[in-house]
Amino acid sequence: MSRAFVVLALSMLLGIQPVTTDLYLPALPALTQQLGASVAQAQLTLSGLLLAFGLSQLVWGPVSDRFGRRPVLLVGLATYVVAAIGCTFAPSMEALLVGRIVQGVAMGASVMCARALVRDLYTPEAGARAISKGLSGLGVIACLSVPVGGLLAEFLGWRVALGALAVFGALTFGLIVWHFKETLPRRDPDALRPRKLLQTWGTILRHPTFRAFALLAASTYGGLFTLLAASSFVFIRLLGLSRLEYGALMMSTALAYLVGTFLCRSLLRRFGVHKTVAIGGGLSLVGGSLLGVIGLFGPDRVWMLLPPVLIYMLGHGIHQPCGQAGAVGPFPQAAGAASALSGFLMMVFAFAMGQWLGANMDDSVLPLTNGLWFWGVVTAAVAWGLVGRTQREA
Numbered sequence: 001m002s003r004a005f006v007v008l009a010l011s012m013l014l015g016i017q018p019v020t021t022d023l024y025l026p027a028l029p030a031l032t033q034q035l036g037a038s039v040a041q042a043q044l045t046l047s048g049l050l051l052a053f054g055l056s057q058l059v060w061g062p063v064s065d066r067f068g069r070r071p072v073l074l075v076g077l078a079t080y081v082v083a084a085i086g087c088t089f090a091p092s093m094e095a096l097l098v099g100r101i102v103q104g105v106a107m108g109a110s111v112m113c114a115r116a117l118v119r120d121l122y123t124p125e126a127g128a129r130a131i132s133k134g135l136s137g138l139g140v141i142a143c144l145s146v147p148v149g150g151l152l153a154e155f156l157g158w159r160v161a162l163g164a165l166a167v168f169g170a171l172t173f174g175l176i177v178w179h180f181k182e183t184l185p186r187r188d189p190d191a192l193r194p195r196k197l198l199q200t201w202g203t204i205l206r207h208p209t210f211r212a213f214a215l216l217a218a219s220t221y222g223g224l225f226t227l228l229a230a231s232s233f234v235f236i237r238l239l240g241l242s243r244l245e246y247g248a249l250m251m252s253t254a255l256a257y258l259v260g261t262f263l264c265r266s267l268l269r270r271f272g273v274h275k276t277v278a279i280g281g282g283l284s285l286v287g288g289s290l291l292g293v294i295g296l297f298g299p300d301r302v303w304m305l306l307p308p309v310l311i312y313m314l315g316h317g318i319h320q321p322c323g324q325a326g327a328v329g330p331f332p333q334a335a336g337a338a339s340a341l342s343g344f345l346m347m348v349f350a351f352a353m354g355q356w357l358g359a360n361m362d363d364s365v366l367p368l369t370n371g372l373w374f375w376g377v378v379t380a381a382v383a384w385g386l387v388g389r390t391q392r393e394a
Contacts, residue, residue, distance in 0.1 A: 011137020047354025052104030054347020061340025076109020139258030150247030217323030223375030260317015280318030281383030287312030288376015295369025
């Protein structure tokens with residue numbers, strides 16, 4: 001496969017996550033109302049999906065180490081398309097939740113294999129640059145997801161917005177069928193044996209480099225999830241934006257993330273991984289802390305909240321490529337299992353945050369601002385502490 005095709009495949013395989021989580025956000029208030037559901041139930045369509053996404057990777061990872069990346073991708077993407085069609089025609093919030101959970105399971109195959117194939121093909125340092133290119137593609141997809149979702153929800157209804165996910169899944173499935181070649185250099189026939197699997201997981205979890213970079217990816221994603229889960233209710237319900245205006249606002253946050261991925265590659269070439277992560281930690285801390293302080297004064301204008309969110313998203317664009325590549329870097333023979341554990345940790349953080357938001361969302365911006373403040377501080381602590389320690393011990 002050419003480098004251009006690998007970047008395109010990474011962009012689509014990783015991009016299925018923002019399509020699944022972002023595109024339906026403008027429709028979330030409307031579908032909540034039409035299906036007669038509560039805000040907590042609506043939050044569960046996102047946090048439940050992400051928990052299923054995280055848990056499924058624990059299965060997909062060793063399965064892909066045993067049978068290869070391509071068959072796992074084909075099964076996962078086909079299941080995703082079927083689940084997306086089911087969500088489109090869901091008659092109740094309960095049916096929608098079941099469909100979203102199946103989507104999360106299927107999405108796990110796509111994202112896990114994307115991270116693993118980077119380790120199949122590249123060294124850790126080159127892998128960080130390669131995955132940053134794929135995440136730049138993800139950034140473009142994320143930029144388009146919320147505005148497209150807003151347009152579809154505004155003019156065609158929330159069911160059409162959910163149907164767009166099936167279209168994206170089908171296109172990605174077609175891309176893999178057309179030209180994707182197996183990247184796993186050697187299948188592990190023992191990957192699914194319980195004793196071997198537990199030994200592999202234990203080895204990965206004990207590795208300080210894995211812990212540092214997996215926690216980095218998980219903590220910065222905790223902030224992103226807070227924004228995704230709370231933003232539509234804060235900006236549409238509390239601050240009065242239309243669905244189209246909200247789409248434009250979320251597009252600006254995705255653009256900041258996209259700029260962060262380009263900045264990541266530039267910083268990697270100049271400073272290396274550890275200094276790049278430290279710079280990203282500063283952006284996470286500044287953006288999250290500014291937002292938290294502003295939230296204490298009861299802001300009632302969007303422009304008060306947006307600048308610190310954009311700063312946080314710049315840092316997120318730096319941390320995700322470094323965190324995802326760094327977590328699988330030490331394990332060329334078990335990249336699937338390492339990718340799965342890293343992804344699982346990210347989704348555990350997201351699910352826990354979703355539960356907290358579901359219980360604390362009120363008629364204020366504080367759940368959003370305090371949540372991003374918390375994750376900004378945690379991300380900076382991991383970047384400067386755990387990741388920095390791996391450099392000193394190397």
